[in-house]
Amino acid sequence: MFYRLSGTFHTNYQADRKLWKIPADRWLVLTVFALAVLAPFLVSPLYLGSYVLPWIIWSAAALSLTLLMGMAGQLHFGFAAVMAIGAYSSIHLVRAGVPFEIALLLSGIIAAVIGAVFGAAALRVKGLYLVMATLAMQYLVDWVVVNVPWISGGAHATLRTPAVSFLFMDISSLASRYWLALAWAALITVFYLNVKRTSFGRSLVAIRDKDFAAAVIGVDPFKTKLMAFFTSSFLGGVSGAILAFCYYRAVTPEQFGFNVSIQLVAMVLVGGLGSVIGSYLGAGFVLLAPIFLTNLIAGLAASGWVPVSQNFLSHLPLVIYGAMIIGFLLFEPLGLAKIYDNIRKYFLVWPFRHARS
Structure with a gap:
């Protein structure tokens, strides 16, 4: 076949x-x-701007974190802070007259430098100690963003993104912003697929599996981990800038809080560590599942099938959503990517069920 x-x-x-x-x-x-x-021509602007566009951007952010967590095996619970650095840096650079294309690169470099500084401080520790070090980065960046007015304007201020163009093309329309986000997600996907086949990617895998054994065969654990933090933070910073300009179009400190870091980690874990398709599936699940569950339960309640109070109705989707995540971790720890791989391998040998791919 x-x-x-x-x-x-x-x-x-x-x-x-x-x-x-x-x-x-x-x-x-x-x-x-x-x-x-062709999505802008196939779906309505409402679905494109509310579902497809954020799914693409958060998939790119999940891929950025997957490089660090899935390939290098380094935990990071402050990745939303990295995206915040990229978002605020890009806005201030554009306001200062820097072209948008260069502002994207500079925002990624700024996020990479700051992320590498915190990464260097955290590379001497592992496990829960590394988690605490990345949490310190999250809370420190949150504090700086809120309490330094020239960055965000204050705790309750909203910083609007200026009108920009990309490669001399106006990106004010929804379709153009979607195509820019799609191009960035495709670029990260191609990068991730190819970096796994390079010496740098093999060094990351060796560090993830056993850093002491990697050091014996000539891999520098500190340098490799630092490069992983730098590369992942660069991709995350640019993803934060894309998120600000293509989706939010106005940023506030609450958009990059600790709960966003937890959602990013959930995207990586539910989708499958180290998997490209898992990042897309995990981002879609974490981002869209609560929305669909809320609409479904609200519809059932309105029709009289589920006689629940409004307070219970507002919390029930989160309960079901959390139960689904626990179910995935219990019954399929390798995530949605493993489920897809199982289905794919089934059809590779179908109808010869006795064979193994």
């Missing part, structure tokens, strides 16, 4: 290094990407 792995393999390096060795996988990726590009 066209979707099966068949033929002669491992005959040349070019064929063996393909990201998708099965032709059906390549066609599937191209189809999904084509549908993503």
Whole structure:
């Protein structure tokens, strides 16, 4: 069948290094990407701006964190602070007259430098101690953003994003902002898929599995972890700038609080550590599941099928959402990506159930 792995393999390096060795996988990726590009013409502006656009941006942010947590094995509970640095830096750079394209790169570099500084301070510790160090970064950045008026304007101030253009194209429309976010998500996806095949990616995996053994074979644990923090923070800073300009269009300190860091970690864990498709699935689950559950339960309550109070109705979706996350962690710890992989492997050998892929 066209979707099966068949033929002669491992005959040349070019064929063996393909990201998708099965032709059906390549066609599937191209189809999904084509549908993503045509999304402004296929869905209404309401669904595009409320569901698809934030899903794409948060998937890019989850991929940025996956590089650090999934590939390098370093916990980070302050990634929302990294995105906040990128968001506020890009706004102030654009207001200072810096072109938007350069402001995106500079905001990523600023976030990378600050993230690497905190990462360097945290690299001597592991586990819960590393979590506490990244939490310190989250709370310190939150305090600076709130209490330094020239950054955010104050605790309750709203900082609006200026009108900008990208590569001489106006991005004031919803479709143009969506395509910019999609291009950034696609760029991170291609980067992540290819970095796993480089010496840097293999060093990250070695550090994740056992840093002492990696040091024995010549991998510098401190340098590799520092580069992981720097790279992940750079991607997160640019993702924060994209989030500010393409989705929020006005930022407040509450948009990058500790709860956002927890949501990002949940996206990575529920989707599957170290998985590209898991980042997209995890971001969609964490971001969209509460919305769909709220609408479903509200509809059932309005029709009389679920006679509950309004207070209980407002909290019930969160209860169901938390139960679903616990269920995934208990019954499929490898996340949604593993469920997708199981389904894919089933069809690779179907209808020969006795065979194993």
